[in-house]
Amino acid sequence: MSKRRILSLWFPRLGAERVMRAERGLPPGPLAVVAELSNMQVITALNAEAAAEGLRVGQPVRDAHAMCGSLLTRPRNSPAEAAFLTALRRWAGKFSPWVAEAPPDGLVIDLSGCAHLFGGEAELIAVIEADCAAMGLSVRAGLADTLGAAWALARHAGQAAGSDRNGDAISQEARATRSKAGRRHWTKGGAAPQVSSRNTESSIAAPGQTYGALSPLPVAALRLESGVVEQLNRLGLRRIGDLLGQPRASLARRFGTGLVHRLDQAMGSAPEPVSPAKAPDHFAVRMTFPDPIGLKEDLMAAIDRILPVLCARLEAKGRGLRSLRLEAHRTDQAAEVAVVGLARPGHDPARIRPLLEMKIDAIDAGFGIDMLRLQAIQTEPVHARTVTGHAEAGRAVRDRLSGATAIEDLIGKLGARVGLETITRYHPASSHIPEKTAQVMAAAWSEPAQDWPPAPRPRPLLMWRPEPVMAPDTPALPDRFRWRGRNWTRAHATGPERIAPEWWLDDPDWRSGVRDYWVMVTGEGERLWLFYGHGGAMSSGWFCHGRFA
Structure with a gap:
């Protein structure tokens, strides 16, 4: 036996009763959870009141409404x-x-x-x-x-x-x-x-x-x-x-x-x-003290003892820290909490300790701290990188000799002060529109771009939305023009470079149609990026789009 x-x-009645638990303000009465099936709305779950009305799972919603006019439905x-x-x-x-x-x-x-x-x-x-x-x-x-x-x-x-x-x-x-x-x-x-x-x-x-x-x-x-x-x-x-x-x-x-x-x-x-x-894997360590402590040196000494233990557990599981929480439990039953993030997942105590040290000053010890706890809030797998080819191998050697983690450590330290989400970097984008050739991404959750595609012509260091330039409305390059309340004169100019808008997108900044760009060196010493818009959905004219260094 x-x-x-x-x-x-x-x-x-799992689906319907979940909705009833989530929406406490639902009126009492028949309730049905519906989903799309073969271009038709059908019932996937009912509550007890709807079942008592004779409705059934799999029934079309239109038939259910005909049988029960007070039926309330929610999407699955x-x-x-x-x-x-x-x-x-x-x-x-x-x-x-x-x-x-x-x-x-x-x-x-x-x-x-x-x-x-x-x-x-x-x-x-x-x-x-x-x-x-x-x-x-x-x-x-x-x-x-x-x-x-x-x-x-x-x-x-x-x-x-x-x-x-x-x-x-x-x-x-x-x-x-x-x-x-x-x-x-x-x-x-x-x-x-x-x-x-x-x-x-x-x-x-x-x-x-x-x-x-x-x-x-x-x-x-x-x-x-x-x-x-x-x-x-x-x-x-x-x-x-x-x-x-x-x-x-x-x-x-x-x-x-x-x-x-x-x-x-x-x-x-x-x-x-x-x-x-x-x-799920749970990574946390703690340390209790026989007597309350409050000095920064004592807190860092405790962190130096428990942080390697946490990192060793992460390394054994092939995981790396992305977000770490420090809890300092005080004798008055209150807790001080500090959270740090890393730009790249890792389990090296030497990289994590400086970030925790920056947060220690913000912890109020009160009448003393009797327990410290470190918990890994977010972890990611840490995989060994495979390098192939002579160029990649040489780059890997240079990174190892120069310290490839320096930029990640810098991002982590800055993120501990101002927040990781505020630190961004540019990545190349697939577009011929000047202001769309780069996209902004969070530095902590993206890899640095290795190779940027070459631009057909030099691009200005600073670009802004096109600003009107007071000049004759002709494609001929003006000798004098007025921009930002000042009069400017032309000393030298190179161009034109014709750029057409993306016809498959309706961009308000590109309703001026095809543009002819010029690099103009003014008599006042500025190098401006001007273009003449040929009209399109807007009136034609001259505009300033950027300035070179």
């Missing part, structure tokens, strides 16, 4: 539902360390050796139901020796097997005259099963009693495809018990090996382990 006990939790947020299911998985960790998600609306828990801690299996399910009721969630539980059997009990316990057959027999004719909803599964348009809040007797299969618990359930409880279920029903194989007595070879030959495999998983002949999600 197997000693393995698997608990399956099904949250049939699949990532939010997945995150909510992950939160429920963490909650279920109180019952067993082996908890896995069964998307989109279920959990699987391996309760082997854990039920006695709660007084038994029925008592444990009672605790689960009470917790879910407190969270505003509907839940159905199934407990058996196998994962497949537990899944079937959670979703189909107490549900009679239906039939889709029609024929000349009196019993079949009687079934054919019944309501179609009464003999179809509720997920395909039939009536929803009536489930009480406590249904532990029908959802718990005693150890070794999997055969008897699964026999009366419909074949859909084996997690089969809808086409296979319909074929089985047409042949009169409507209950799992009808399949257990059939030769496996003929079942596999007629319906495929998937049916036999699911049947073996439910009965325990084929393994189906519970694979819990790996716990």
